[in-house]
Each structure stands twice: as structure tokens, then as C-alpha cells.
Amino acid sequence: MFDRDLSAVYRQMLRSRLFEEAVKLLWEEGKISGEMHLGIGEEAIAAGVIAHLRDGDAMALDHRCTPPLVVRGVDLVLMLREFMGKGDGLCRGMGGHMHMFSPQHLAASSGIVGSSGPLATGFAMAAQYRNNNCLSLAFFGDGACNQGMLMESFNLAVAWELPVLFVCKDNAWAITTQSSHVTGGNILERARSFGMDSQEVDGTDIEAVYTSAGNAVDRIRNGRGPSFLRAFCPRMQGHYLGDPLRRANMMELTIPLTKAFTTQPGAPVAERSGSLGMLLTLVGKATVEKQLTRNDPITRARNKLKAQKIDISAIDKEVEKEIKQALESALLAE
Numbered sequence: 001m002f003d004r005d006l007s008a009v010y011r012q013m014l015r016s017r018l019f020e021e022a023v024k025l026l027w028e029e030g031k032i033s034g035e036m037h038l039g040i041g042e043e044a045i046a047a048g049v050i051a052h053l054r055d056g057d058a059m060a061l062d063h064r065c066t067p068p069l070v071v072r073g074v075d076l077v078l079m080l081r082e083f084m085g086k087g088d089g090l091c092r093g094m095g096g097h098m099h100m101f102s103p104q105h106l107a108a109s110s111g112i113v114g115s116s117g118p119l120a121t122g123f124a125m126a127a128q129y130r131n132n133n134c135l136s137l138a139f140f141g142d143g144a145c146n147q148g149m150l151m152e153s154f155n156l157a158v159a160w161e162l163p164v165l166f167v168c169k170d171n172a173w174a175i176t177t178q179s180s181h182v183t184g185g186n187i188l189e190r191a192r193s194f195g196m197d198s199q200e201v202d203g204t205d206i207e208a209v210y211t212s213a214g215n216a217v218d219r220i221r222n223g224r225g226p227s228f229l230r231a232f233c234p235r236m237q238g239h240y241l242g243d244p245l246r247r248a249n250m251m252e253l254t255i256p257l258t259k260a261f262t263t264q265p266g267a268p269v270a271e272r273s274g275s276l277g278m279l280l281t282l283v284g285k286a287t288v289e290k291q292l293t294r295n296d297p298i299t300r301a302r303n304k305l306k307a308q309k310i311d312i313s314a315i316d317k318e319v320e321k322e323i324k325q326a327l328e329s330a331l332l333a334e
């Protein structure tokens with residue numbers, strides 16, 4: 001049951017979306033250098049899970065850490081300054097968008113895929129030792145589920161009944177690799193095989209995420225050990241901003257691909273055909289992914305609110321203003 005005003009959770013989702021759209025603008029203007037991984041499409045997961053946290057709970061995050069940090073209340077200007085590599089940023093400009101740390105919020109992220117597992121498990125061990133009824137969250141992708149350190153974390157968290165919620169944001173991709181091509185068995189069954197309470201949820205449906213995460217958090221706070229939540233979500237901006245796979249266009253690819261296929265000498269024809277087939281499948285999937293706006297968690301939340309006759313125009317305006325001001329302040333400090 002959704003026991004909370006959906007509009008409050010929608011506000012958090014929108015804050016994250018508009019903030020990341022501002023980040024995208026800065027990146028496009030060259031004010032943020034290097035790779036930028038956005039969590040656009042993951043807002044319902046961040047807002048629906050984090051809504052159940054209390055003071056003293058911790059978050060260990062991956063390279064798509066912006067939505068959870070925004071939702072948890074980290075200062076937006078400090079984040080923008082950090083992304084721009086400025087000395088007055090959240091981590092003195094030395095972390096960049098992937099290595100964020102806010103001691104006040106007990107939140108840290110890392111670009112080492114899978115590392116949120118051990119980090120959250122270690123925090124959970126400390127919480128258990130202190131007996132303070134706090135818990136930790138680990139956010140990671142489906143690609144991270146093939147990392148040994150994450151499996152080791154599942155194992156110890158179950159064996160020692162640690163208060164940790166493992167959240168897999170499953171977008172079916174790890175850069176250009178489809179998870180299904182490199183994953184044995186089923187991720188949910190894998191988590192269950194450790195003896196861990198494990199559920200699957202549509203990560204674009206805020207009510208479903210909120211409810212599943214709430215059940216898991218209650219269970220954890222009642223001392224029943226860790227839980228695993230697999231939340232399906234779209235990867236709406238590709239792996240990172242400027243992702244060539246996302247921009248790939250069959251018209252533009254035809255000439256270089258034909259050239260590559262016919263150039264001699266080279267690999268045997270069978271091998272070339274296989275590679276060409278694989279490439280075309282990837283481009284096709286990325287194109288379909290680009291068009292899947294019906295999976296947009298923000299649109300879905302708005303539709304739900306509209307169906308409940310809840311007017312969100314005030315929220316929209318307030319959030320737009322908040323993000324605009326954050327952007328202006330971050331740029332003013334130049």
C-alpha cells in the first residue's frame with residue numbers, strides 16, 4: 001500500500017530529473033569535462049527507496065550517483081561545482097561526478113563497478129555492532145552483479161544477518177554489453193541462492209518501488225538480515241552523455257561498415273558476418289531504447305497523479321525555480 005502522498009515523492013523525482021538536465025547542459029557547453037553518467041530513467045528507484053531512509057542510514061552508490069544524492073538532500077550547488085572540478089565543490093573538485101562523498105549524509109559513490117556492495121556491507125556491520133537500528137543501501141547495476149566482490153558482500157551480509165538493502169538498477173546493459181550475453185542464470189535467483197530475501201519490481205513505477213522497498217526496509221529494521229531488490233529501468237541517455245551507440249545512425253554507418261566488411265585481407269567471412277550481425281543488433285536495440293519514452297518514470301508518475309486529480313503545477317514551478325537558482329549560483333561562483 002502506498003502510505004504516503006505520492007506528490008512528495010514525485011517532487012524528489014522531478015528534482016533529480018531537472019537537476020540532471022541542467023548537468024547535461026553544462027556538459028554540452030564544455031563546463032564539465034570527461035565522462036558523465038546520468039541516472040535519467042532511475043528516478044523512481046532513487047526516490048522510492050530513499051523515502052524509507054532515516055537519519056543515520058547510509059548509502060553506497062555507483063557511477064550513476066546523482067539521483068540518490070539529490071533525493072537525499074545533498075547541496076545542489078556543491079554538487080555542480082564538484083562536477084565542474086572546482087576547489088569549492090563537494091569533494092574539493094577532486095572526486096568528479098563518480099567519486100562523491102558527503103559525510104553529513106553518510107553517502108559515498110565509486111566508479112569501481114560492484115564496490116557499493118562491500119562499502120554498504122561494512123557500514124551495515126558497524127550499524128549492527130552499534131545496535132542503532134540503522135541500515136545501509138547499496139545501489140548498483142546489473143553489470144555489477146557479475147563482480148565477485150558484490151557476491152562476497154551478499155554472502156557475508158546473509159551469514160551475519162547484516163542490515164543492508166542491495167538494490168540492482170537493472171537496465172539490461174553494461175556499456176555496450178547486453179547483460180543477458182554475459183550473465184549465467186538469473187540475477188534474482190542468484191541473490192535467492194544466498195538465502196537472501198529477494199524481490200523484483202518495475203523500477204519505473206514509483207508506487208511499486210516505494211511499496212517493495214518499504215517492505216524490505218521494515219524487514220531489515222526488524223533484524224531479519226539483508227534484502228535484495230531488482231528494479232528494472234530504462235537507460236534513457238545511453239551509457240554516458242555523447243554515447244556513440246545512442247547516436248549511431250544506420251545511414252551514416254552503411255558506408256564504413258560495407259568498407260570494413262569487404263576490405264581484404266581480414267578475418268574469415270563467417271567471422272565478419274557474425275560481427276556485423278552483432279553490431280546491427282546493438283544499434284537496433286539502442287534505437288528502440290531511445291524511443292521507449294513510455295517507460296519514463298516521470299511521465300508515469302505524472303499520469304498517476306493526474307488520474308488521482310492531484311494538481312502538480314505548483315510542484316513543477318517550485319522545482320524548476322530551485323534548479324534554475326542552483327545552476328545560476330554554481331555559475332556565478334566562477
Ligand SMILES: Cc1ncc(C[n+]2csc(CCOP(=O)(O)OP(=O)(O)O)c2C)c(N)n1
Pocket residue numbers: 063064111112113114140141142143144145171173174175239
Ligand atoms: C571493476 C570495474 N570494472 C569495469 C569498469 C568499467 N565500467 C564502467 S561502467 C561499466 C558498466 C557497468 O554496468 P552496470 O553495473 O550495469 O551499470 P550501468 O552503467 O548499466 O548503469 C563498466 C564495465 C569499472 N568501472 N570498474
